[in-house]
Amino acid sequence: MSVVVAIGLGPVGVAPPTVLKIIGHHMMGLFDAESWARTDDAIIWEVRLPRVLLGAIVGAALGVVGVTLQALVRNPLAEPYILGVSSGASAGAAAAILFGVGSWLGRESVSLMAFFGALGALALVLALARSSGRITPSRMLVAGVAVSYLLSAVTSLLILFAESAEGARAVMFWLLGSLANADWSTLPIGYLGMGAGMILVFWWRRRLDLLALGDETAMASGVDPGRTRLQLVVVVAMCVGFAVSLSGGIGFVGLAAPHIARRIIGPIHRHLIPASAALGALMLVWADVAARMVLQPRELPIGVVTGVLGAPVLVALVRKLSHNS
Amino acid sequence: MITATGIDLRLGAVDVLSGAQLSTRPGQVVGLIGPNGSGKSSLLRCLYGMLRPNRGAVLIDDAAIGSMSQRSIARAVAVVTQDASAEGIDISVGEFVLLGRHVHRSDYQGFTDDDRKAVLDGLDMVDMSSFADRSIHNLSGGERQRVLIARCIAQQSPVILLDEPTNHLDVRYQHEVLALVRRLKIDSIVVLHDLNLASRYCDHLALLDHGRVVAQGRPDDVLQSEVLEPVYGIEVRRLADGPHSHFAFGPLST
Protein backbone atom coordinates (compact mmCIF):
# COMPACT_ATOMS: atom_id res chain seq x y z
CA MET A 1 0.00 0.00 0.00
CA SER A 2 2.59 2.42 1.24
CA VAL A 3 4.82 1.46 -1.69
CA VAL A 4 2.11 2.10 -4.29
CA VAL A 5 1.34 5.55 -2.91
CA ALA A 6 5.06 6.33 -2.62
CA ILE A 7 5.63 5.40 -6.25
CA GLY A 8 2.96 7.82 -7.34
CA LEU A 9 4.41 10.76 -5.43
CA GLY A 10 7.07 13.00 -6.91
CA PRO A 11 7.52 16.06 -9.08
CA VAL A 12 5.09 14.37 -11.45
CA GLY A 13 2.21 12.96 -9.44
CA VAL A 14 0.44 9.79 -10.52
CA ALA A 15 -2.70 8.51 -8.78
CA PRO A 16 -2.40 5.18 -6.95
CA PRO A 17 -4.95 3.35 -9.17
CA THR A 18 -3.00 4.29 -12.28
CA VAL A 19 0.22 3.17 -10.60
CA LEU A 20 -1.33 -0.23 -9.92
CA LYS A 21 -2.59 -0.49 -13.50
CA ILE A 22 0.82 0.35 -14.96
CA ILE A 23 2.57 -2.20 -12.74
CA GLY A 24 -0.10 -4.79 -13.54
CA HIS A 25 0.36 -4.10 -17.22
CA HIS A 26 4.12 -4.62 -17.15
CA MET A 27 4.09 -7.63 -14.88
CA MET A 28 1.11 -9.56 -16.15
CA GLY A 29 -0.01 -7.91 -19.38
CA LEU A 30 -3.18 -6.66 -17.70
CA PHE A 31 -5.10 -3.53 -18.73
CA ASP A 32 -4.87 -1.51 -21.90
CA ALA A 33 -1.72 0.59 -22.21
CA GLU A 34 -3.66 3.36 -23.99
CA SER A 35 -5.60 4.38 -20.89
CA TRP A 36 -2.71 6.37 -19.39
CA ALA A 37 -0.04 8.75 -20.62
CA ARG A 38 3.17 7.33 -22.06
CA THR A 39 5.23 9.63 -19.88
CA ASP A 40 3.46 8.36 -16.78
CA ASP A 41 4.30 4.85 -17.87
CA ALA A 42 7.98 5.64 -18.28
CA ILE A 43 8.16 7.53 -15.00
CA ILE A 44 6.46 4.77 -13.03
CA TRP A 45 8.04 1.73 -14.61
CA GLU A 46 11.52 2.97 -15.52
CA VAL A 47 12.20 5.44 -12.71
CA ARG A 48 9.94 5.29 -9.69
CA LEU A 49 9.37 1.57 -9.22
CA PRO A 50 13.05 0.59 -9.28
CA ARG A 51 13.75 3.52 -7.03
CA VAL A 52 11.16 2.57 -4.44
CA LEU A 53 12.24 -1.06 -4.57
CA LEU A 54 15.87 -0.06 -4.06
CA GLY A 55 14.85 2.17 -1.16
CA ALA A 56 12.95 -0.71 0.41
CA ILE A 57 15.79 -3.21 0.23
CA VAL A 58 18.49 -0.73 1.29
CA GLY A 59 16.32 0.52 4.17
CA ALA A 60 15.59 -3.03 5.29
CA ALA A 61 19.25 -3.97 5.10
CA LEU A 62 20.35 -0.90 7.07
CA GLY A 63 17.75 -1.68 9.74
CA VAL A 64 18.94 -5.27 10.08
CA VAL A 65 22.58 -4.24 10.06
CA GLY A 66 21.87 -1.75 12.84
CA VAL A 67 20.21 -4.43 14.99
CA THR A 68 23.12 -6.77 14.39
CA LEU A 69 25.77 -4.24 15.33
CA GLN A 70 23.92 -3.12 18.43
CA ALA A 71 23.90 -6.73 19.62
CA LEU A 72 27.52 -7.32 18.61
CA VAL A 73 29.05 -4.40 20.45
CA ARG A 74 26.32 -4.37 23.10
CA ASN A 75 25.87 -0.66 22.62
CA PRO A 76 22.60 0.99 21.66
CA LEU A 77 24.38 3.70 19.66
CA ALA A 78 26.05 1.32 17.23
CA GLU A 79 25.04 1.69 13.60
CA PRO A 80 26.51 0.78 10.22
CA TYR A 81 28.68 3.86 10.09
CA ILE A 82 30.39 3.20 13.37
CA LEU A 83 32.33 0.35 11.80
CA GLY A 84 34.08 2.69 9.39
CA VAL A 85 32.57 0.64 6.57
CA SER A 86 30.74 3.53 5.00
CA SER A 87 33.76 5.82 5.17
CA GLY A 88 35.68 3.11 3.37
CA ALA A 89 33.01 2.90 0.72
CA SER A 90 32.99 6.67 0.32
CA ALA A 91 36.77 6.83 0.01
CA GLY A 92 36.62 4.14 -2.67
CA ALA A 93 33.87 5.98 -4.53
CA ALA A 94 35.74 9.29 -4.29
CA ALA A 95 38.90 7.72 -5.70
CA ALA A 96 36.88 6.34 -8.60
CA ILE A 97 34.97 9.56 -9.33
CA LEU A 98 37.88 11.99 -8.98
CA PHE A 99 40.85 10.02 -10.24
CA GLY A 100 39.29 7.27 -12.31
CA VAL A 101 40.80 4.64 -10.03
CA GLY A 102 39.53 1.23 -11.05
CA SER A 103 38.12 2.47 -14.37
CA TRP A 104 39.04 -0.90 -15.89
CA LEU A 105 36.15 -2.28 -13.85
CA GLY A 106 33.84 -0.81 -16.45
CA ARG A 107 30.59 1.10 -16.21
CA GLU A 108 30.00 0.21 -12.57
CA SER A 109 33.49 1.13 -11.44
CA VAL A 110 32.26 3.66 -8.85
CA SER A 111 29.93 1.13 -7.20
CA LEU A 112 32.54 -1.58 -7.26
CA MET A 113 35.21 0.69 -5.80
CA ALA A 114 32.77 1.63 -3.04
CA PHE A 115 32.23 -2.04 -2.36
CA PHE A 116 35.94 -2.77 -2.18
CA GLY A 117 36.44 0.29 -0.02
CA ALA A 118 33.86 -1.07 2.43
CA LEU A 119 35.54 -4.46 2.59
CA GLY A 120 38.99 -2.90 2.97
CA ALA A 121 37.82 -0.71 5.85
CA LEU A 122 36.30 -3.74 7.53
CA ALA A 123 39.49 -5.76 7.18
CA LEU A 124 41.34 -2.88 8.82
CA VAL A 125 38.84 -2.66 11.69
CA LEU A 126 39.01 -6.40 12.29
CA ALA A 127 42.79 -6.40 12.23
CA LEU A 128 42.84 -3.63 14.83
CA ALA A 129 40.07 -5.14 16.97
CA ARG A 130 41.53 -8.63 17.25
CA SER A 131 43.35 -9.51 20.41
CA SER A 132 44.58 -13.08 20.76
CA GLY A 133 42.07 -14.28 18.20
CA ARG A 134 39.05 -12.70 19.90
CA ILE A 135 37.13 -9.61 18.92
CA THR A 136 35.88 -7.69 21.92
CA PRO A 137 33.04 -5.16 21.70
CA SER A 138 34.93 -2.18 23.07
CA ARG A 139 37.94 -2.74 20.82
CA MET A 140 35.66 -3.01 17.83
CA LEU A 141 33.98 0.29 18.65
CA VAL A 142 37.27 2.11 19.08
CA ALA A 143 38.78 0.57 15.94
CA GLY A 144 35.64 1.43 13.96
CA VAL A 145 35.65 5.06 15.03
CA ALA A 146 39.39 5.38 14.34
CA VAL A 147 39.15 3.85 10.88
CA SER A 148 36.11 5.98 10.17
CA TYR A 149 38.02 9.18 10.93
CA LEU A 150 41.05 8.05 9.01
CA LEU A 151 39.10 7.26 5.85
CA SER A 152 37.01 10.43 6.04
CA ALA A 153 40.30 12.31 6.10
CA VAL A 154 41.45 10.37 3.04
CA THR A 155 38.25 11.32 1.21
CA SER A 156 38.69 15.01 2.08
CA LEU A 157 42.28 14.85 0.92
CA LEU A 158 41.20 13.32 -2.39
CA ILE A 159 38.67 16.11 -2.91
CA LEU A 160 41.31 18.76 -2.12
CA PHE A 161 43.85 17.32 -4.51
CA ALA A 162 41.41 16.81 -7.34
CA GLU A 163 40.70 20.56 -7.58
CA SER A 164 37.64 19.85 -9.65
CA ALA A 165 34.47 21.57 -8.46
CA GLU A 166 32.30 19.27 -10.48
CA GLY A 167 34.03 16.16 -9.17
CA ALA A 168 33.72 17.46 -5.62
CA ARG A 169 29.98 17.94 -6.14
CA ALA A 170 29.65 14.41 -7.46
CA VAL A 171 31.49 13.03 -4.45
CA MET A 172 29.38 15.16 -2.14
CA PHE A 173 26.24 13.76 -3.72
CA TRP A 174 27.62 10.30 -3.15
CA LEU A 175 28.49 10.95 0.47
CA LEU A 176 24.98 12.17 1.21
CA GLY A 177 23.31 9.29 -0.53
CA SER A 178 20.65 9.06 -3.20
CA LEU A 179 18.36 6.51 -4.69
CA ALA A 180 18.30 8.37 -8.03
CA ASN A 181 20.64 5.89 -9.72
CA ALA A 182 18.23 3.00 -9.28
CA ASP A 183 17.48 1.02 -12.42
CA TRP A 184 16.35 -2.49 -13.26
CA SER A 185 19.85 -3.71 -14.13
CA THR A 186 21.35 -3.19 -10.65
CA LEU A 187 18.31 -4.20 -8.61
CA PRO A 188 18.81 -8.00 -8.77
CA ILE A 189 22.35 -7.67 -7.42
CA GLY A 190 21.15 -5.60 -4.50
CA TYR A 191 18.26 -7.94 -3.72
CA LEU A 192 20.47 -11.00 -3.88
CA GLY A 193 23.32 -9.57 -1.83
CA MET A 194 21.37 -7.77 0.85
CA GLY A 195 18.59 -10.37 0.94
CA ALA A 196 21.11 -13.14 1.57
CA GLY A 197 22.74 -11.08 4.32
CA MET A 198 19.44 -10.45 6.06
CA ILE A 199 18.46 -14.12 5.87
CA LEU A 200 21.79 -15.11 7.43
CA VAL A 201 21.31 -12.66 10.28
CA PHE A 202 17.82 -13.98 10.90
CA TRP A 203 19.19 -17.53 10.79
CA TRP A 204 21.51 -16.55 13.66
CA ARG A 205 18.81 -14.68 15.62
CA ARG A 206 19.32 -16.66 18.82
CA ARG A 207 23.06 -16.10 18.72
CA LEU A 208 22.27 -12.38 18.61
CA ASP A 209 20.06 -12.73 21.70
CA LEU A 210 22.88 -14.51 23.51
CA LEU A 211 25.61 -12.12 22.41
CA ALA A 212 23.47 -9.20 23.51
CA LEU A 213 23.18 -10.82 26.94
CA GLY A 214 26.95 -10.97 27.39
CA ASP A 215 29.88 -13.14 26.40
CA GLU A 216 29.72 -15.37 29.48
CA THR A 217 26.06 -16.11 28.88
CA ALA A 218 26.74 -16.77 25.20
CA MET A 219 29.52 -19.22 26.00
CA ALA A 220 27.42 -20.99 28.60
CA SER A 221 24.82 -21.56 25.89
CA GLY A 222 27.31 -22.92 23.42
CA VAL A 223 27.94 -19.81 21.32
CA ASP A 224 31.56 -18.84 20.74
CA PRO A 225 31.36 -15.04 21.01
CA GLY A 226 34.57 -14.22 19.15
CA ARG A 227 33.85 -16.41 16.18
CA THR A 228 30.19 -15.47 15.94
CA ARG A 229 31.13 -11.81 16.04
CA LEU A 230 33.55 -12.31 13.18
CA GLN A 231 30.97 -14.14 11.06
CA LEU A 232 28.31 -11.52 11.67
CA VAL A 233 30.68 -8.64 10.97
CA VAL A 234 31.52 -10.08 7.57
CA VAL A 235 27.81 -10.36 6.74
CA VAL A 236 27.29 -6.79 7.94
CA ALA A 237 30.12 -5.51 5.76
CA MET A 238 28.67 -7.27 2.75
CA CYS A 239 25.26 -5.67 3.31
CA VAL A 240 26.69 -2.21 3.92
CA GLY A 241 29.00 -2.59 0.93
CA PHE A 242 26.03 -3.35 -1.33
CA ALA A 243 23.91 -0.62 0.21
CA VAL A 244 26.55 2.07 -0.11
CA SER A 245 27.57 1.04 -3.60
CA LEU A 246 23.97 1.26 -4.82
CA SER A 247 22.78 4.31 -2.93
CA GLY A 248 25.68 6.14 -1.31
CA GLY A 249 25.97 6.98 2.36
CA ILE A 250 22.59 7.01 4.07
CA GLY A 251 22.80 7.60 7.80
CA PHE A 252 20.47 7.24 10.77
CA VAL A 253 18.17 4.55 9.37
CA GLY A 254 20.44 1.91 10.87
CA LEU A 255 20.24 3.64 14.22
CA ALA A 256 16.63 4.79 14.31
CA ALA A 257 14.83 1.77 12.81
CA PRO A 258 16.07 -0.77 15.39
CA HIS A 259 15.33 1.58 18.27
CA ILE A 260 11.78 2.29 17.25
CA ALA A 261 11.26 -1.41 16.47
CA ARG A 262 12.59 -2.33 19.91
CA ARG A 263 10.11 0.02 21.55
CA ILE A 264 7.24 -1.55 19.69
CA ILE A 265 8.15 -5.20 19.71
CA GLY A 266 10.78 -5.81 22.40
CA PRO A 267 14.41 -6.92 22.34
CA ILE A 268 14.04 -10.56 21.24
CA HIS A 269 15.72 -10.84 17.85
CA ARG A 270 13.24 -13.34 16.45
CA HIS A 271 10.79 -10.41 16.26
CA LEU A 272 13.21 -7.51 16.25
CA ILE A 273 15.01 -8.42 13.03
CA PRO A 274 11.92 -8.55 10.78
CA ALA A 275 10.44 -5.50 12.49
CA SER A 276 13.60 -3.45 11.95
CA ALA A 277 13.75 -4.53 8.33
CA ALA A 278 10.16 -3.44 7.77
CA LEU A 279 10.63 -0.14 9.57
CA GLY A 280 13.92 0.58 7.82
CA ALA A 281 12.31 -0.04 4.44
CA LEU A 282 9.34 2.16 5.31
CA MET A 283 11.53 4.96 6.61
CA LEU A 284 13.79 5.03 3.59
CA VAL A 285 11.00 4.85 1.02
CA TRP A 286 9.25 7.79 2.67
CA ALA A 287 12.48 9.71 3.21
CA ASP A 288 13.04 9.36 -0.51
CA VAL A 289 9.55 10.67 -1.23
CA ALA A 290 10.41 13.68 0.93
CA ALA A 291 13.70 14.07 -0.94
CA ARG A 292 11.78 14.19 -4.23
CA MET A 293 9.00 16.47 -3.05
CA VAL A 294 10.41 19.11 -0.72
CA LEU A 295 12.44 21.20 -3.15
CA GLN A 296 10.72 20.27 -6.43
CA PRO A 297 11.92 20.05 -9.09
CA ARG A 298 15.33 19.77 -7.45
CA GLU A 299 16.12 16.73 -5.35
CA LEU A 300 17.51 16.73 -1.86
CA PRO A 301 20.18 14.14 -1.05
CA ILE A 302 18.39 11.46 0.94
CA GLY A 303 21.12 11.50 3.60
CA VAL A 304 20.05 15.06 4.40
CA VAL A 305 16.44 13.94 4.89
CA THR A 306 17.31 10.95 7.08
CA GLY A 307 19.68 13.16 9.06
CA VAL A 308 17.08 15.84 9.67
CA LEU A 309 14.49 13.24 10.66
CA GLY A 310 16.95 11.02 12.52
CA ALA A 311 18.60 13.66 14.71
CA PRO A 312 15.52 14.18 16.89
CA VAL A 313 15.26 10.42 17.35
CA LEU A 314 18.88 10.30 18.48
CA VAL A 315 18.38 13.16 20.90
CA ALA A 316 15.26 11.56 22.36
CA LEU A 317 17.22 8.35 22.75
CA VAL A 318 20.13 9.96 24.56
CA ARG A 319 17.75 11.82 26.85
CA LYS A 320 16.00 8.58 27.73
CA LEU A 321 19.30 6.82 28.38
CA SER A 322 20.61 9.51 30.69
CA HIS A 323 17.24 9.53 32.38
CA ASN A 324 17.52 5.84 33.21
CA SER A 325 21.01 5.90 34.66
CA MET B 1 32.69 -36.29 33.60
CA ILE B 2 35.46 -33.67 33.57
CA THR B 3 39.05 -34.33 34.50
CA ALA B 4 41.75 -31.69 34.74
CA THR B 5 45.32 -32.67 35.47
CA GLY B 6 48.56 -30.74 35.80
CA ILE B 7 46.98 -27.40 34.94
CA ASP B 8 49.39 -24.46 34.67
CA LEU B 9 47.79 -21.12 33.89
CA ARG B 10 49.54 -17.80 33.40
CA LEU B 11 47.51 -14.60 33.09
CA GLY B 12 49.65 -11.61 32.24
CA ALA B 13 52.65 -11.90 34.54
CA VAL B 14 50.82 -13.91 37.22
CA ASP B 15 51.10 -17.66 37.67
CA VAL B 16 47.49 -18.22 38.60
CA LEU B 17 47.50 -22.03 38.60
CA SER B 18 50.46 -24.38 39.02
CA GLY B 19 49.86 -28.06 38.49
CA ALA B 20 46.26 -27.95 39.70
CA GLN B 21 44.13 -31.04 39.31
CA LEU B 22 40.40 -31.51 39.80
CA SER B 23 37.73 -33.96 38.66
CA THR B 24 34.02 -34.39 38.95
CA ARG B 25 32.83 -37.51 40.77
CA PRO B 26 29.86 -39.50 39.46
CA GLY B 27 26.66 -38.20 40.99
CA GLN B 28 28.55 -36.28 43.68
CA VAL B 29 29.03 -32.68 44.72
CA VAL B 30 32.67 -31.64 44.74
CA GLY B 31 33.41 -28.48 46.73
CA LEU B 32 36.25 -26.17 45.70
CA ILE B 33 37.43 -23.99 48.56
CA GLY B 34 40.33 -21.60 49.09
CA PRO B 35 41.13 -17.99 49.95
CA ASN B 36 40.37 -15.01 47.69
CA GLY B 37 42.64 -14.99 44.68
CA SER B 38 43.73 -18.60 45.12
CA GLY B 39 42.54 -19.41 41.60
CA LYS B 40 39.14 -21.07 42.11
CA SER B 41 37.31 -19.13 39.42
CA SER B 42 40.25 -19.49 37.05
CA LEU B 43 40.35 -23.26 37.51
CA LEU B 44 36.62 -23.44 36.88
CA ARG B 45 37.02 -21.32 33.73
CA CYS B 46 39.57 -23.83 32.45
CA LEU B 47 37.02 -26.58 32.95
CA TYR B 48 34.51 -25.03 30.55
CA GLY B 49 36.93 -23.71 27.99
CA MET B 50 36.72 -20.02 28.81
CA LEU B 51 40.43 -20.05 29.64
CA ARG B 52 43.01 -22.23 27.92
CA PRO B 53 45.68 -23.53 30.32
CA ASN B 54 49.32 -23.14 29.31
CA ARG B 55 50.04 -26.71 30.37
CA GLY B 56 47.99 -29.71 31.40
CA ALA B 57 44.94 -31.52 30.09
CA VAL B 58 41.23 -30.92 30.48
CA LEU B 59 39.16 -33.88 29.35
CA ILE B 60 35.38 -33.94 28.99
CA ASP B 61 34.28 -37.57 28.72
CA ASP B 62 37.77 -38.43 27.46
CA ALA B 63 37.78 -35.78 24.72
CA ALA B 64 40.31 -32.95 24.95
CA ILE B 65 38.40 -29.73 25.53
CA GLY B 66 40.56 -27.93 22.96
CA SER B 67 39.18 -30.17 20.22
CA MET B 68 35.53 -29.55 21.11
CA SER B 69 33.22 -26.89 19.73
CA GLN B 70 31.72 -24.38 22.14
CA ARG B 71 28.39 -26.05 21.55
CA SER B 72 29.50 -29.55 22.49
CA ILE B 73 31.22 -28.16 25.59
CA ALA B 74 28.02 -26.38 26.61
CA ARG B 75 26.00 -29.54 26.03
CA ALA B 76 28.27 -31.38 28.44
CA VAL B 77 28.74 -28.65 31.05
CA ALA B 78 26.36 -26.05 32.46
CA VAL B 79 27.83 -23.13 34.42
CA VAL B 80 26.69 -20.52 36.89
CA THR B 81 29.35 -17.84 36.79
CA GLN B 82 30.39 -15.52 39.59
CA ASP B 83 29.87 -12.27 37.71
CA ALA B 84 26.99 -13.00 35.36
CA SER B 85 25.47 -9.62 36.07
CA ALA B 86 22.50 -7.75 34.72
CA GLU B 87 24.37 -6.49 31.67
CA GLY B 88 22.90 -6.78 28.23
CA ILE B 89 19.41 -6.68 26.85
CA ASP B 90 16.33 -6.60 29.00
CA ILE B 91 14.34 -9.79 28.43
CA SER B 92 11.99 -11.80 30.59
CA VAL B 93 13.14 -14.48 33.01
CA GLY B 94 11.32 -17.11 30.94
CA GLU B 95 13.03 -16.08 27.70
CA PHE B 96 16.38 -15.97 29.46
CA VAL B 97 16.08 -19.51 30.80
CA LEU B 98 14.71 -20.67 27.44
CA LEU B 99 17.86 -19.40 25.70
CA GLY B 100 19.81 -21.92 27.80
CA ARG B 101 18.10 -24.54 25.63
CA HIS B 102 19.91 -23.17 22.59
CA VAL B 103 22.57 -25.86 23.15
CA HIS B 104 20.06 -28.50 22.12
CA ARG B 105 18.74 -26.78 19.00
CA SER B 106 20.44 -25.86 15.79
CA ASP B 107 20.19 -22.30 14.52
CA TYR B 108 17.18 -22.86 12.29
CA GLN B 109 15.14 -24.96 14.77
CA GLY B 110 12.52 -23.22 16.84
CA PHE B 111 12.11 -24.10 20.50
CA THR B 112 9.65 -26.92 21.17
CA ASP B 113 7.26 -27.82 23.97
CA ASP B 114 10.03 -29.97 25.46
CA ASP B 115 12.14 -26.84 25.79
CA ARG B 116 9.34 -24.90 27.41
CA LYS B 117 8.68 -27.74 29.82
CA ALA B 118 12.36 -27.86 30.78
CA VAL B 119 12.18 -24.11 31.48
CA LEU B 120 9.10 -24.47 33.69
CA ASP B 121 10.67 -27.38 35.57
CA GLY B 122 13.90 -25.45 36.09
CA LEU B 123 12.10 -22.38 37.40
CA ASP B 124 9.89 -24.54 39.57
CA MET B 125 12.88 -26.21 41.24
CA VAL B 126 14.24 -22.87 42.43
CA ASP B 127 10.83 -21.50 43.39
CA MET B 128 10.85 -18.91 40.62
CA SER B 129 7.87 -20.01 38.52
CA SER B 130 5.94 -16.86 39.35
CA PHE B 131 8.82 -14.74 38.00
CA ALA B 132 8.73 -16.11 34.43
CA ASP B 133 7.35 -12.90 32.97
CA ARG B 134 9.45 -10.50 35.04
CA SER B 135 12.37 -8.63 33.47
CA ILE B 136 15.80 -10.05 34.31
CA HIS B 137 16.98 -6.52 35.09
CA ASN B 138 14.55 -6.04 37.95
CA LEU B 139 15.54 -8.96 40.16
CA SER B 140 17.24 -8.93 43.52
CA GLY B 141 20.70 -10.49 43.65
CA GLY B 142 19.35 -13.70 45.13
CA GLU B 143 16.50 -13.97 42.64
CA ARG B 144 18.95 -13.52 39.78
CA GLN B 145 21.18 -16.22 41.23
CA ARG B 146 18.25 -18.62 41.37
CA VAL B 147 17.32 -17.79 37.76
CA LEU B 148 20.88 -18.63 36.70
CA ILE B 149 20.60 -21.96 38.48
CA ALA B 150 17.22 -22.58 36.82
CA ARG B 151 18.89 -22.03 33.47
CA CYS B 152 21.54 -24.61 34.33
CA ILE B 153 18.85 -27.11 35.27
CA ALA B 154 16.88 -26.41 32.09
CA GLN B 155 20.04 -26.95 30.07
CA GLN B 156 20.06 -30.57 31.32
CA SER B 157 23.80 -31.00 30.94
CA PRO B 158 25.39 -33.96 32.73
CA VAL B 159 27.84 -31.72 34.61
CA ILE B 160 27.18 -28.47 36.50
CA LEU B 161 29.83 -25.98 37.58
CA LEU B 162 28.82 -23.28 40.05
CA ASP B 163 31.02 -20.38 41.10
CA GLU B 164 29.87 -19.15 44.50
CA PRO B 165 26.17 -19.91 43.87
CA THR B 166 25.29 -18.86 47.42
CA ASN B 167 26.42 -15.28 46.82
CA HIS B 168 23.54 -12.88 47.46
CA LEU B 169 21.37 -15.64 48.89
CA ASP B 170 19.75 -15.35 52.28
CA VAL B 171 20.40 -18.08 54.84
CA ARG B 172 17.40 -20.10 53.83
CA TYR B 173 18.17 -20.09 50.10
CA GLN B 174 21.85 -20.82 50.69
CA HIS B 175 20.71 -24.12 52.15
CA GLU B 176 17.90 -24.65 49.65
CA VAL B 177 20.12 -24.10 46.63
CA LEU B 178 22.86 -26.41 47.84
CA ALA B 179 20.32 -29.03 48.92
CA LEU B 180 18.86 -28.74 45.42
CA VAL B 181 22.27 -29.26 43.81
CA ARG B 182 22.64 -32.40 45.92
CA ARG B 183 19.19 -33.65 44.99
CA LEU B 184 19.92 -33.27 41.28
CA LYS B 185 22.49 -36.08 41.62
CA ILE B 186 24.40 -34.55 38.74
CA ASP B 187 28.21 -34.44 38.74
CA SER B 188 28.87 -30.98 40.08
CA ILE B 189 31.69 -28.73 41.22
CA VAL B 190 30.75 -25.89 43.56
CA VAL B 191 33.02 -23.05 44.61
CA LEU B 192 32.18 -22.13 48.20
CA HIS B 193 33.59 -19.77 50.81
CA ASP B 194 31.40 -20.88 53.67
CA LEU B 195 33.13 -23.94 55.13
CA ASN B 196 30.07 -24.92 57.13
CA LEU B 197 28.06 -25.14 53.93
CA ALA B 198 30.94 -26.98 52.27
CA SER B 199 31.08 -29.56 55.01
CA ARG B 200 27.36 -30.08 54.98
CA TYR B 201 26.57 -30.33 51.26
CA CYS B 202 29.74 -31.60 49.56
CA ASP B 203 30.77 -35.22 49.16
CA HIS B 204 34.34 -34.28 48.44
CA LEU B 205 36.43 -31.14 48.92
CA ALA B 206 39.46 -29.69 47.14
CA LEU B 207 41.38 -26.90 48.86
CA LEU B 208 43.19 -24.47 46.59
CA ASP B 209 46.03 -22.22 47.74
CA HIS B 210 48.15 -20.06 45.45
CA GLY B 211 47.10 -22.03 42.39
CA ARG B 212 47.83 -25.46 43.90
CA VAL B 213 45.43 -28.06 45.24
CA VAL B 214 46.97 -28.50 48.70
CA ALA B 215 44.41 -30.90 50.13
CA GLN B 216 41.70 -33.09 48.74
CA GLY B 217 39.37 -35.69 50.21
CA ARG B 218 36.31 -36.19 52.38
CA PRO B 219 35.13 -32.94 54.00
CA ASP B 220 35.96 -34.21 57.49
CA ASP B 221 39.55 -34.90 56.44
CA VAL B 222 40.11 -31.59 54.64
CA LEU B 223 38.44 -29.40 57.24
CA GLN B 224 41.10 -29.90 59.87
CA SER B 225 42.89 -27.16 61.72
CA GLU B 226 46.32 -28.44 60.58
CA VAL B 227 45.16 -28.14 56.96
CA LEU B 228 43.21 -24.89 57.11
CA GLU B 229 45.33 -22.77 59.42
CA PRO B 230 48.38 -22.46 57.13
CA VAL B 231 46.15 -21.63 54.16
CA TYR B 232 43.70 -19.16 55.69
CA GLY B 233 45.90 -17.89 58.50
CA ILE B 234 43.05 -18.29 60.97
CA GLU B 235 42.25 -20.55 63.83
CA VAL B 236 39.62 -23.21 63.27
CA ARG B 237 37.60 -24.85 66.01
CA ARG B 238 35.32 -27.72 65.23
CA LEU B 239 32.12 -28.02 67.23
CA ALA B 240 30.23 -31.28 67.09
CA ASP B 241 26.49 -30.72 66.69
CA GLY B 242 24.36 -33.72 65.86
CA PRO B 243 25.22 -35.34 62.54
CA HIS B 244 26.92 -32.22 61.13
CA SER B 245 30.19 -30.64 62.08
CA HIS B 246 30.23 -26.92 62.69
CA PHE B 247 33.19 -24.63 62.55
CA ALA B 248 34.06 -21.50 64.42
CA PHE B 249 36.80 -19.27 63.07
CA GLY B 250 38.93 -16.59 64.60
CA PRO B 251 42.26 -14.85 64.14
CA LEU B 252 45.33 -16.90 65.07
CA SER B 253 46.08 -16.34 68.72
CA THR B 254 49.83 -15.79 68.80
Ligand SMILES: Nc1ncnc2c1ncn2[C@@H]1O[C@H](COP(=O)(O)OP(=O)(O)OP(=O)(O)O)[C@@H](O)[C@H]1O
Ligand atom coordinates in the same frame (compact mmCIF):
# COMPACT_ATOMS: atom_id res chain seq x y z
N1 LIG C 1 43.02 -11.55 33.52
C1 LIG C 1 43.89 -11.66 34.56
N2 LIG C 1 45.15 -11.17 34.43
C2 LIG C 1 46.03 -11.29 35.45
N3 LIG C 1 45.75 -11.85 36.62
C3 LIG C 1 44.51 -12.34 36.83
C4 LIG C 1 43.51 -12.26 35.79
N4 LIG C 1 42.39 -12.83 36.26
C5 LIG C 1 42.66 -13.23 37.52
N5 LIG C 1 43.92 -12.93 37.86
C6 LIG C 1 44.58 -13.25 39.14
O1 LIG C 1 44.55 -14.63 39.31
C7 LIG C 1 44.37 -14.96 40.68
C8 LIG C 1 43.24 -15.94 40.83
O2 LIG C 1 42.01 -15.31 40.50
P1 LIG C 1 40.62 -16.05 40.65
O3 LIG C 1 39.55 -15.16 40.19
O4 LIG C 1 40.71 -17.40 40.01
O5 LIG C 1 40.54 -16.24 42.24
P2 LIG C 1 39.37 -16.85 43.13
O6 LIG C 1 39.98 -17.97 43.88
O7 LIG C 1 38.18 -17.17 42.32
O8 LIG C 1 39.08 -15.66 44.12
P3 LIG C 1 37.68 -15.17 44.78
O9 LIG C 1 37.50 -16.00 46.00
O10 LIG C 1 37.96 -13.76 45.17
O11 LIG C 1 36.60 -15.32 43.78
C9 LIG C 1 44.18 -13.63 41.40
O12 LIG C 1 45.37 -13.30 42.03
C10 LIG C 1 43.85 -12.66 40.32
O13 LIG C 1 44.33 -11.38 40.65
Ligand SMILES: [Mg+2]
Ligand atom coordinates in the same frame (compact mmCIF):
# COMPACT_ATOMS: atom_id res chain seq x y z
MG1 LIG D 1 36.25 -16.42 42.17
